[in-house]
Amino acid sequence: QVQLVESGGGLVQAGDSLRLSCAASGRTFSSHSMAWFRQAPGKEREFVAAIGWGNVGSTYYADSVKGRFTISRDSNKNTVSLQMNSLRPEDTASYYCAARVGQVLTTSPMSYVYWGQGTQVTVSS
Secondary structure, three states: OOEEEEEOOEEEEOOOOEEEEEEEEOOOOOOEEEEEEEEOOOOOOEEEEEEOOOOOOOEEEOOOOOOOEEEEEEOOOOEEEEEEOOOOHHHOEEEEEEEEEOOOOOOOHHHOOEEOOOEEEEEEO
């Protein structure tokens, strides 16, 4: 059974940092692209960042997080991380890890097959 489990969320103040982690199990994700999405109450799920397979896979970011967030992965450990710096109140959301087969990076949640249960990030002003 494929499983993605996020961790690292919490309550922080504006300007603080958080590091989210996603542990994948059930299969090897070395040939999968991985991504982070977020969803705030009453809003649609929003793309945050994606990374291709391999430890030096290509990356792609939403404009709203570019320069503040960094996505990385350890293919040997089947983990993907999201380092979030200079957090803002508008970053408050549930953050989800997702995976899809292939190297092409896509921002559409419909393209991702596997999803985690989410971890809450709350940024106070």
